Amino acid sequence: MLNIQNLHVTTEGKDILKGINLLIKPGEVHAIMGPNGAGKTTLAMSLMGNPNYQFKMQNAKFKINDKNMFKLTPEERARAGLFVSFQHPVSVIGVSVLAFLRTAYKALHPQKPIKLSEFKETVKKSLLQVGLPEDFMQRSINEGFSGGEKKRMEIVQLLVLKPRYAILDEIDSGLDIDSLRIIAKAVAKIVKKQKMGILLITHYQRILHYLKPDFVHVLKEGKIAASDGMALVTKIERKGYATI
Ligand code: ADP
Ligand code: MG
Numbered sequence: 001m002l003n004i005q006n007l008h009v010t011t012e013g014k015d016i017l018k019g020i021n022l023l024i025k026p027g028e029v030h031a032i033m034g035p036n037g038a039g040k041t042t043l044a045m046s047l048m049g050n051p052n053y054q055f056k057m058q059n060a061k062f063k064i065n066d067k068n069m070f071k072l073t074p075e076e077r078a079r080a081g082l083f084v085s086f087q088h089p090v091s092v093i094g095v096s097v098l099a100f101l102r103t104a105y106k107a108l109h110p111q112k113p114i115k116l117s118e119f120k121e122t123v124k125k126s127l128l129q130v131g132l133p134e135d136f137m138q139r140s141i142n143e144g145f146s147g148g149e150k151k152r153m154e155i156v157q158l159l160v161l162k163p164r165y166a167i168l169d170e171i172d173s174g175l176d177i178d179s180l181r182i183i184a185k186a187v188a189k190i191v192k193k194q195k196m197g198i199l200l201i202t203h204y205q206r207i208l209h210y211l212k213p214d215f216v217h218v219l220k221e222g223k224i225a226a227s228d229g230m231a232l233v234t235k236i237e238r239k240g241y242a243t244i
Helices: 040-048 074-079 097-108 116-129 134-138 147-161 177-194 206-211 230-239
Strands: 002-011 014-024 029-033 054-056 061-064 082-084 092-096 165-169 197-201 215-220 223-228
Touching: 002 040, 014 040, 014 197, 014 223, 029 206, 029 230, 040 074, 040 082, 040 165, 040 197, 074 082, 074 097, 082 147, 092 097, 097 116, 097 134, 097 147, 116 134, 116 147, 147 165, 147 177, 177 206, 197 206, 215 230, 223 230
Parallel strands: 029 197, 029 215, 082 165, 165 197
Antiparallel strands: 002 014, 002 054, 002 061, 215 223
Protein backbone atom coordinates (compact mmCIF):
# COMPACT_ATOMS: atom_id res chain seq x y z
CA MET A 1 0.00 0.00 0.00
CA LEU A 2 0.90 3.66 -0.27
CA ASN A 3 1.34 5.04 3.19
CA ILE A 4 1.75 8.72 4.04
CA GLN A 5 2.04 9.89 7.61
CA ASN A 6 2.57 13.30 9.12
CA LEU A 7 3.66 14.88 5.85
CA HIS A 8 4.80 18.48 6.15
CA VAL A 9 5.94 20.28 3.00
CA THR A 10 7.42 23.74 2.54
CA THR A 11 8.24 25.68 -0.59
CA GLU A 12 9.98 29.03 -0.85
CA GLY A 13 10.12 29.04 2.95
CA LYS A 14 6.34 28.80 3.17
CA ASP A 15 4.56 25.95 5.02
CA ILE A 16 2.08 24.49 2.55
CA LEU A 17 1.22 21.00 3.79
CA LYS A 18 0.80 20.71 7.53
CA GLY A 19 0.53 17.07 8.50
CA ILE A 20 -1.10 14.87 5.87
CA ASN A 21 -2.02 11.24 6.59
CA LEU A 22 -3.20 8.96 3.79
CA LEU A 23 -3.37 5.22 3.31
CA ILE A 24 -4.15 3.97 -0.18
CA LYS A 25 -4.52 0.25 -0.78
CA PRO A 26 -4.27 -1.46 -4.19
CA GLY A 27 -7.46 -0.96 -6.18
CA GLU A 28 -8.71 1.92 -4.04
CA VAL A 29 -9.72 5.29 -5.45
CA HIS A 30 -9.24 8.28 -3.16
CA ALA A 31 -10.49 11.68 -4.24
CA ILE A 32 -8.99 14.89 -2.93
CA MET A 33 -11.06 18.05 -3.23
CA GLY A 34 -10.41 21.47 -1.82
CA PRO A 35 -10.30 25.18 -2.55
CA ASN A 36 -7.67 26.76 -4.79
CA GLY A 37 -4.32 27.10 -3.08
CA ALA A 38 -5.09 24.40 -0.48
CA GLY A 39 -1.95 22.47 -1.43
CA LYS A 40 -3.31 19.74 -3.70
CA THR A 41 -0.73 20.18 -6.46
CA THR A 42 1.98 20.61 -3.82
CA LEU A 43 1.03 17.17 -2.50
CA ALA A 44 1.32 15.61 -5.96
CA MET A 45 4.59 17.35 -6.83
CA SER A 46 6.30 16.72 -3.50
CA LEU A 47 5.40 13.01 -3.51
CA MET A 48 6.98 12.63 -6.94
CA GLY A 49 10.14 14.30 -5.63
CA ASN A 50 10.02 17.72 -7.28
CA PRO A 51 13.08 19.50 -5.82
CA ASN A 52 11.14 22.78 -5.38
CA TYR A 53 9.37 21.23 -2.40
CA GLN A 54 11.00 20.26 0.90
CA PHE A 55 9.76 17.75 3.43
CA LYS A 56 10.06 18.19 7.17
CA MET A 57 11.34 14.76 8.05
CA GLN A 58 10.44 14.65 11.74
CA ASN A 59 8.08 11.69 12.25
CA ALA A 60 7.15 11.75 8.58
CA LYS A 61 6.53 8.62 6.56
CA PHE A 62 6.10 8.04 2.84
CA LYS A 63 6.23 4.41 1.82
CA ILE A 64 5.10 2.23 -1.03
CA ASN A 65 4.91 -1.40 0.04
CA ASP A 66 7.24 -0.69 2.98
CA LYS A 67 9.86 0.96 0.75
CA ASN A 68 10.87 4.41 1.98
CA MET A 69 10.27 6.92 -0.84
CA PHE A 70 11.93 9.94 0.77
CA LYS A 71 15.44 8.79 -0.11
CA LEU A 72 14.60 8.02 -3.73
CA THR A 73 14.96 10.20 -6.83
CA PRO A 74 11.85 10.82 -8.97
CA GLU A 75 12.88 8.10 -11.43
CA GLU A 76 13.42 5.62 -8.58
CA ARG A 77 9.99 6.50 -7.20
CA ALA A 78 8.55 5.85 -10.66
CA ARG A 79 10.30 2.48 -10.72
CA ALA A 80 8.80 1.74 -7.31
CA GLY A 81 5.41 2.16 -8.97
CA LEU A 82 4.47 5.82 -8.55
CA PHE A 83 2.99 7.92 -11.36
CA VAL A 84 1.94 11.56 -11.20
CA SER A 85 0.04 13.30 -13.97
CA PHE A 86 0.65 16.98 -14.56
CA GLN A 87 -2.02 19.61 -13.99
CA HIS A 88 -0.33 21.51 -16.81
CA PRO A 89 1.44 18.97 -19.09
CA VAL A 90 4.52 20.27 -20.90
CA SER A 91 5.31 19.85 -24.60
CA VAL A 92 8.52 18.17 -25.72
CA ILE A 93 9.25 19.15 -29.29
CA GLY A 94 11.06 16.49 -31.30
CA VAL A 95 10.22 13.57 -28.99
CA SER A 96 7.39 11.48 -30.34
CA VAL A 97 4.71 10.04 -28.09
CA LEU A 98 5.80 6.55 -29.11
CA ALA A 99 9.52 7.14 -28.41
CA PHE A 100 8.72 8.73 -25.07
CA LEU A 101 6.43 5.92 -23.97
CA ARG A 102 8.84 3.24 -25.18
CA THR A 103 11.76 4.77 -23.28
CA ALA A 104 9.67 5.21 -20.15
CA TYR A 105 8.30 1.67 -20.39
CA LYS A 106 11.76 0.15 -20.77
CA ALA A 107 13.05 2.12 -17.78
CA LEU A 108 10.10 1.12 -15.61
CA HIS A 109 9.77 -2.52 -16.62
CA PRO A 110 13.26 -3.77 -17.53
CA GLN A 111 12.21 -7.30 -16.55
CA LYS A 112 9.29 -7.30 -19.02
CA PRO A 113 10.68 -6.48 -22.49
CA ILE A 114 8.14 -6.05 -25.30
CA LYS A 115 8.82 -6.15 -29.05
CA LEU A 116 8.31 -2.82 -30.83
CA SER A 117 5.42 -4.12 -32.93
CA GLU A 118 3.64 -5.39 -29.84
CA PHE A 119 4.35 -2.18 -27.96
CA LYS A 120 2.93 -0.11 -30.82
CA GLU A 121 -0.26 -2.17 -30.59
CA THR A 122 -0.53 -1.38 -26.87
CA VAL A 123 -0.03 2.34 -27.52
CA LYS A 124 -2.58 2.28 -30.33
CA LYS A 125 -5.14 0.53 -28.14
CA SER A 126 -4.56 3.01 -25.32
CA LEU A 127 -4.89 6.00 -27.66
CA LEU A 128 -8.14 4.66 -29.07
CA GLN A 129 -9.38 3.91 -25.56
CA VAL A 130 -9.18 7.61 -24.65
CA GLY A 131 -10.54 8.73 -28.01
CA LEU A 132 -7.30 9.84 -29.70
CA PRO A 133 -6.43 8.75 -33.24
CA GLU A 134 -3.54 6.31 -33.57
CA ASP A 135 -1.37 8.73 -35.59
CA PHE A 136 -0.91 10.69 -32.35
CA MET A 137 1.87 8.24 -31.51
CA GLN A 138 4.09 9.88 -34.15
CA ARG A 139 3.47 13.44 -32.94
CA SER A 140 5.76 15.36 -30.58
CA ILE A 141 4.51 15.04 -27.01
CA ASN A 142 1.77 17.58 -26.36
CA GLU A 143 3.04 19.83 -29.16
CA GLY A 144 0.02 21.69 -30.47
CA PHE A 145 -2.35 19.44 -28.52
CA SER A 146 -5.55 21.02 -27.25
CA GLY A 147 -6.09 21.17 -23.48
CA GLY A 148 -8.34 18.12 -23.64
CA GLU A 149 -5.87 16.17 -25.78
CA LYS A 150 -3.09 16.84 -23.26
CA LYS A 151 -5.25 15.47 -20.46
CA ARG A 152 -6.01 12.38 -22.52
CA MET A 153 -2.30 11.92 -23.19
CA GLU A 154 -1.67 11.81 -19.43
CA ILE A 155 -4.13 8.92 -19.25
CA VAL A 156 -2.49 7.17 -22.21
CA GLN A 157 0.75 7.21 -20.17
CA LEU A 158 -1.10 5.67 -17.25
CA LEU A 159 -2.57 2.92 -19.45
CA VAL A 160 0.74 2.07 -21.11
CA LEU A 161 3.12 2.43 -18.16
CA LYS A 162 0.87 0.66 -15.63
CA PRO A 163 2.08 2.14 -12.33
CA ARG A 164 0.98 0.69 -8.99
CA TYR A 165 -0.21 4.06 -7.71
CA ALA A 166 -1.24 7.09 -9.72
CA ILE A 167 -1.84 10.64 -8.58
CA LEU A 168 -4.03 12.42 -11.11
CA ASP A 169 -4.07 16.20 -10.76
CA GLU A 170 -7.23 17.72 -12.24
CA ILE A 171 -7.35 15.43 -15.27
CA ASP A 172 -11.00 16.43 -15.66
CA SER A 173 -10.49 20.21 -15.77
CA GLY A 174 -11.29 21.70 -19.18
CA LEU A 175 -12.79 18.49 -20.57
CA ASP A 176 -16.17 18.32 -22.25
CA ILE A 177 -18.66 15.82 -20.87
CA ASP A 178 -18.00 13.14 -23.50
CA SER A 179 -14.22 13.30 -23.06
CA LEU A 180 -14.70 13.20 -19.32
CA ARG A 181 -16.74 10.03 -19.51
CA ILE A 182 -14.22 8.37 -21.83
CA ILE A 183 -11.28 9.20 -19.56
CA ALA A 184 -13.06 8.23 -16.36
CA LYS A 185 -14.12 4.90 -17.82
CA ALA A 186 -10.58 4.15 -19.01
CA VAL A 187 -9.22 4.87 -15.52
CA ALA A 188 -11.97 2.86 -13.82
CA LYS A 189 -11.18 -0.11 -16.06
CA ILE A 190 -7.46 -0.14 -15.35
CA VAL A 191 -8.06 0.33 -11.62
CA LYS A 192 -10.14 -2.81 -11.65
CA LYS A 193 -7.88 -4.81 -13.95
CA GLN A 194 -4.50 -3.86 -12.44
CA LYS A 195 -5.65 -3.14 -8.90
CA MET A 196 -4.10 0.27 -9.33
CA GLY A 197 -4.42 2.70 -6.41
CA ILE A 198 -5.56 6.20 -7.39
CA LEU A 199 -5.34 9.59 -5.75
CA LEU A 200 -7.62 11.79 -7.81
CA ILE A 201 -7.42 15.55 -7.35
CA THR A 202 -10.55 17.22 -8.65
CA HIS A 203 -12.92 20.15 -8.27
CA TYR A 204 -15.96 18.46 -9.73
CA GLN A 205 -18.27 15.69 -8.65
CA ARG A 206 -18.97 14.67 -12.24
CA ILE A 207 -15.85 12.51 -12.66
CA LEU A 208 -16.54 10.91 -9.29
CA HIS A 209 -19.85 9.55 -10.53
CA TYR A 210 -17.92 7.49 -13.07
CA LEU A 211 -14.88 6.69 -10.95
CA LYS A 212 -16.72 6.03 -7.68
CA PRO A 213 -14.11 6.84 -5.04
CA ASP A 214 -13.84 4.68 -1.94
CA PHE A 215 -12.85 7.77 0.05
CA VAL A 216 -13.25 11.50 -0.44
CA HIS A 217 -10.92 13.87 1.40
CA VAL A 218 -11.13 17.63 1.67
CA LEU A 219 -7.79 19.42 1.76
CA LYS A 220 -7.99 22.84 3.33
CA GLU A 221 -5.07 25.08 4.25
CA GLY A 222 -2.64 22.20 4.04
CA LYS A 223 -4.59 19.77 6.19
CA ILE A 224 -7.18 17.09 5.54
CA ALA A 225 -10.23 18.75 7.05
CA ALA A 226 -12.67 15.90 6.40
CA SER A 227 -12.76 12.36 4.99
CA ASP A 228 -15.84 10.38 4.04
CA GLY A 229 -17.51 8.71 1.05
CA MET A 230 -19.57 10.27 -1.75
CA ALA A 231 -21.85 11.89 0.84
CA LEU A 232 -19.10 14.44 1.44
CA VAL A 233 -19.16 15.43 -2.24
CA THR A 234 -22.89 16.14 -2.10
CA LYS A 235 -22.34 18.26 0.97
CA ILE A 236 -19.59 20.26 -0.72
CA GLU A 237 -21.71 20.81 -3.83
CA ARG A 238 -24.50 22.19 -1.66
CA LYS A 239 -22.61 24.24 0.88
CA GLY A 240 -19.10 24.84 -0.45
CA TYR A 241 -15.95 24.35 1.62
CA ALA A 242 -16.67 26.98 4.27
CA THR A 243 -18.49 24.63 6.65
CA ILE A 244 -16.11 21.67 6.21
P1 ADP B 1 -3.86 23.76 -5.21
O1 ADP B 1 -3.32 22.79 -6.19
O2 ADP B 1 -4.60 23.14 -4.09
O3 ADP B 1 -4.67 24.85 -5.85
P2 ADP B 1 -1.07 24.46 -4.79
O4 ADP B 1 -0.46 23.25 -4.17
O5 ADP B 1 -0.80 24.71 -6.21
O6 ADP B 1 -2.63 24.50 -4.49
O7 ADP B 1 -0.57 25.74 -3.98
C1 ADP B 1 -0.65 25.82 -2.56
C2 ADP B 1 0.02 27.08 -2.09
O8 ADP B 1 1.42 26.97 -2.26
C3 ADP B 1 -0.40 28.33 -2.87
O9 ADP B 1 -0.50 29.40 -1.96
C4 ADP B 1 0.74 28.53 -3.83
O10 ADP B 1 0.90 29.86 -4.20
C5 ADP B 1 1.92 28.03 -3.04
N1 ADP B 1 3.00 27.50 -3.88
C6 ADP B 1 2.98 26.34 -4.58
N2 ADP B 1 4.12 26.16 -5.26
C7 ADP B 1 4.88 27.23 -4.99
C8 ADP B 1 6.19 27.65 -5.37
N3 ADP B 1 6.95 26.89 -6.19
N4 ADP B 1 6.64 28.83 -4.88
C9 ADP B 1 5.90 29.57 -4.04
N5 ADP B 1 4.67 29.23 -3.63
C10 ADP B 1 4.16 28.09 -4.09
MG1 MG C 1 -3.57 22.49 -8.25
